[in-house]
Amino acid sequence: MERLTPGAWQIATVVGIKQETHSVRSYRLKLAEWVPHLPGQHYDVRLTAPDGYRAQRSYSVASSPLDAGEIELTVDRLPDGEVSAYFHEVLVVGDQIEVRGPFASYFVWRGEEPALLVGGASGIVPLMSMLRHRRLTSPGSAMRLIYSVRTADDVIFADELGEESFITFSRRPPEGWMGHTGRIDAGLVSRAAFGEGVAYVCGSNGFVETASGLLLDAGYGPQQIKTERFGPTS
Amino acid sequence: MADFVSRGFGGGRRAPEHLAKRMPPGQYYEKGFPVLTAGPTPRVDLASWTFKVEGKVVSPGEWSWEQVAGLGLEQIPCDIHCVTKWSKLDTSFGGVSLDRFWDRVEPRGGFAVARSTGGYTTNLPMEDLTGGKAWLVWEHEGTPLTPDHGGPVRLLVPHLYLWKSAKWISQIRVLADDYPGFWEANGYHNRGDPWREQRYWND
Ligand SMILES: Cc1cc2nc3c(=O)[nH]c(=O)nc-3n(C[C@H](O)[C@H](O)[C@H](O)COP(=O)(O)OP(=O)(O)OC[C@H]3O[C@@H](n4cnc5c(N)ncnc54)[C@H](O)[C@@H]3O)c2cc1C
Numbered sequence: 001m002e003r004l005t006p007g008a009w010q011i012a013t014v015v016g017i018k019q020e021t022h023s024v025r026s027y028r029l030k031l032a033e034w035v036p037h038l039p040g041q042h043y044d045v046r047l048t049a050p051d052g053y054r055a056q057r058s059y060s061v062a063s064s065p066l067d068a069g070e071i072e073l074t075v076d077r078l079p080d081g082e083v084s085a086y087f088h089e090v091l092v093v094g095d096q097i098e099v100r101g102p103f104a105s106y107f108v109w110r111g112e113e114p115a116l117l118v119g120g121a122s123g124i125v126p127l128m129s130m131l132r133h134r135r136l137t138s139p140g141s142a143m144r145l146i147y148s149v150r151t152a153d154d155v156i157f158a159d160e161l162g163e164e165s166f167i168t169f170s171r172r173p174p175e176g177w178m179g180h181t182g183r184i185d186a187g188l189v190s191r192a193a194f195g196e197g198v199a200y201v202c203g204s205n206g207f208v209e210t211a212s213g214l215l216l217d218a219g220y221g222p223q224q225i226k227t228e229r230f231g232p233t234s
Numbered sequence: 235m236a237d238f239v240s241r242g243f244g245g246g247r248r249a250p251e252h253l254a255k256r257m258p259p260g261q262y263y264e265k266g267f268p269v270l271t272a273g274p275t276p277r278v279d280l281a282s283w284t285f286k287v288e289g290k291v292v293s294p295g296e297w298s299w300e301q302v303a304g305l306g307l308e309q310i311p312c313d314i315h316c317v318t319k320w321s322k323l324d325t326s327f328g329g330v331s332l333d334r335f336w337d338r339v340e341p342r343g344g345f346a347v348a349r350s351t352g353g354y355t356t357n358l359p360m361e362d363l364t365g366g367k368a369w370l371v372w373e374h375e376g377t378p379l380t381p382d383h384g385g386p387v388r389l390l391v392p393h394l395y396l397w398k399s400a401k402w403i404s405q406i407r408v409l410a411d412d413y414p415g416f417w418e419a420n421g422y423h424n425r426g427d428p429w430r431e432q433r434y435w436n437d
Binding site: 011044046049051056057085086095096097098103104106107209212216222229231 | 238240241242243244245246247248261269273274275276352420433434435436437
């Protein structure tokens with residue numbers, strides 16, 4: 001019998017699907033060989049066609065490692081995306097999907113304090129694992145979130161964003177919005193930043209470049225800024 | 235598990251048929267040039283930048299930007315493969331072979347660690363850095379390498395996953411023993427051969 005090493009491919013079962021926004025859904029997967037992840041880590045997903053052709057992509061875990069036996073992946077559907085569109089168009093509860101993980105121990109939260117999370121669009125996914133895990137284990141610890149989305153319809157995890165969250169609407173704010181509008185800027189960073197501790201920045205390459213530049217200007221050292229880039233965008 | 239088939243998956247992003255043989259396992263065909271970096275893009279000033287080769291060598295060396303550029307500009311056509319799953323085929327870089335530096339310093343160790351401005355490191359056996367397999371590059375497809383892609387000067391080791399091609403390179407240290415670099419200490423494979431799909435520790 002094949003021995004399962006950490007990170008070996010395994011077949012997971014879809015046990016829940018939640019529509020988060022018009023283009024984003026969360027998929028709860030049940031794993032036979034589950035190991036607790038660190039908030040921020042990702043899994044690889046592999047799809048195999050009948051002729052043997054395969055496609056792989058990485059997806060961050062959105063859930064807390066306290067959800068034993070299961071992980072939640074939150075997938076933004078890209079137009080014509082090979083793997084993200086498969087999630088959205090094909091997968092239903094009860095389906096099986098091959099995954100391996102958790103991987104990478106750099107963009108992870110191990111309880112660092114204070115922690116500033118900076119997410120653009122679907123870049124919030126690994127940050128949500130950090131927020132959820134903090135809520136369950138150390139709700140008093142200093143953690144804030146800066147979250148940039150285009151419009152009110154694009155806010156993922158809206159019902160879980162509390163006082164620690166500083167949202168900005170880069171395209172169109174909702175009616176009566178009193179908070180920040182437009183792209184992330186120095187003013188927004190200065191309101192949310194702790195000036196010490198660690199910052200986690202995740203999103204498209206353009207977003208990460210802009211946001212980490214603003215953090216450097218705000219006094220964060222390069223070693224205090226951890227980044228994760230999702231999208232081939234340049 | 236080779237016989238697992240994903241229900242309803244046909245494969246929407248296959249490489250053109252004549253290129254399929256050049257795609258390592260698990261990679262997809264990307265026309266753009268995405269970015270992977272573990273931190274903010276450092277601001278590198280070419281006027282004060284130098285490239286050092288030291289450690290277990292007969293005579294350590296240090297080169298200014300003018301001296302590196304003065305070694306000539308070789309065109310390096312290649313395919314590149316990123317561990318985040320994309321491969322870019324038929325691209326090209328401009329730079330100089332590391333062999334030119336090895337001729338000068340005479341390495342005496344079997345391993346090396348490349349270091350970047352900003353502190354990033356990656357380890358490679360000398361075998362992967364000698365014999366026309368590795369370059370310092372400062373042009374991509376005929377234009378200066380941009381900072382997000384590792385400019386002004388990066389390492390290029392196209393036969394390994396791209397994290398081995400240290401961006402913003404400033405130093406190579408030759409060592410008697412192997413010592414894990416940044417991603418290699420954070421869960422990624424020590425060697426990183428895309429054709430053997432050496433992505434993570436246990437691969
Ligand atoms: C470590 C890591 C973690 C990730 N975590 C997540 C996650 O939690 N949730 C998530 O949704 N995605 C995540 N991603 C991105 C994910 O891996 C895929 O790249 C994404 O789902 C697109 O794959 P696809 O097969 O659908 O599209 P593809 O078929 O690969 O690409 C479709 C086309 O869209 C372009 N494209 C790709 N990304 C973007 C983009 N962001 N904006 C505009 N154009 C784009 C491509 O260049 C291509 O031309 C993560 C990536 C990494 C490296």
